[in-house]
Amino acid sequence: MPSANSAPQRAASAATTPCALHVWPAATTHTTFQGWTHAGAVDGAQRGIKGYPDLRAGAIDTAQQVQILAALDWRDISGDPNLVVVVHPEPTGSDDDRSRTKRLVVDGHVCYRELIITSSLVEAAVFSTRSVRILALRKTFDGSAPPTNFSSMTKAVITLPEKIQPNDPQIDIATRAAFAVAVRKFAVAQSFH
Numbered sequence: 551m552p553s554a555n556s557a558p559q560r561a562a563s564a565a566t567t568p569c570a571l572h573v574w575p576a577a578t579t580h581t582t583f584q585g586w587t588h589a590g591a592v593d594g595a596q597r598g599i600k601g602y603p604d605l606r607a608g609a610i611d612t613a614q615q616v617q618i619l620a621a622l623d624w625r626d627i628s629g630d631p632n633l634v635v636v637v638h639p640e641p642t643g644s645d646d647d648r649s650r651t652k653r654l655v656v657d658g659h660v661c662y663r664e665l666i667i668t669s670s671l672v673e674a675a676v677f678s679t680r681s682v683r684i685l686a687l688r689k690t691f692d693g694s695a696p697p698t699n700f701s702s703m704t705k706a707v708i709t710l711p712e713k714i715q716p717n718d719p720q721i722d723i724a725t726r727a728a729f730a731v732a733v734r735k736f737a738v739a740q741s742f743h
Contacts, residue, residue, distance in 0.1 A: 568632040569661035571624055572654065575615035576670040576684070577641040581605040584675035605672040605680065609722035610729045612641065615667065618730050627737045634659065642666055648699055653691055664689040665740075667733070668701075672708075672725060680708040682728040688740040700740045706731035 583603060610618070620637040636655070644650055647666050654664060669685040687701040706728040714720060 567660060568634050569630060569663065570634045570636070570657055570659035571628070571663045571665060572657075573619050573624070573635065573637045573665045574642045574654075574667065575612050575619060575638075575640070576667040577612060579607040579610045579615075579670040579672060581607045581672045581674075583673070584678075603674065603716075605674055606721050606725055607672050609725040610670055610672070610682065613639075614726060615670065615729065618726055619667075619733065622730060622733065622737075624737075627734060628741070647687055647689070648701070650689075651696055660693055662691040664691075665737070670729065680710065680725075680728075681705050682708060682725060682732050684729070684732045684736065686733070686736045686740075688736075702736060702739050704732045704735035704739065706735065 583605065608614075616637060616639050624635045625631050625633045636657075642654055644654065647664075647668065653662060655662075664687075666687045666689070667684055668687055671683045672680065673683060674680040683703060683705045685701065685703045687699060690698045690700075708721075708724045708728040710721060710724050
């Protein structure tokens, strides 16, 4: 028979059990460009449409996203020094992560979160800076309650020198840095919900 003290002990144990955060990259990164005579075709350069610049979406392909996501200090971002973080090497593969009510990973943590980059976009316009925009979803699972969802779009400017050649490696470095900033912005925004 459990003692009268076992319920508070279980509650204290649950409170000290670390939370788990599982993070997934987007399947691909798209591009869009708004020019004087261009209507913003998605992946214009990749599809060979004349007049669309190469916005270097490959700089944040799935493999690069995984590296960037793994390098972020999720414990600092979340304010939880005991957070258990797993960055997955591939997208979720789920048809609809928003309506899904089951965890993608059964890992035993009562406190379990999923952060899914559902879309990644490099965008530019005439007389405007390039930027990275992401759409992300956070799913929170606590015990047996249905999960709660939060999704939002965040954007970060790609900071480049004024005069830069089209194939300069600094473009890829700056694009990756902007992706990291956009992810951090989402992580901060989701913490309020």
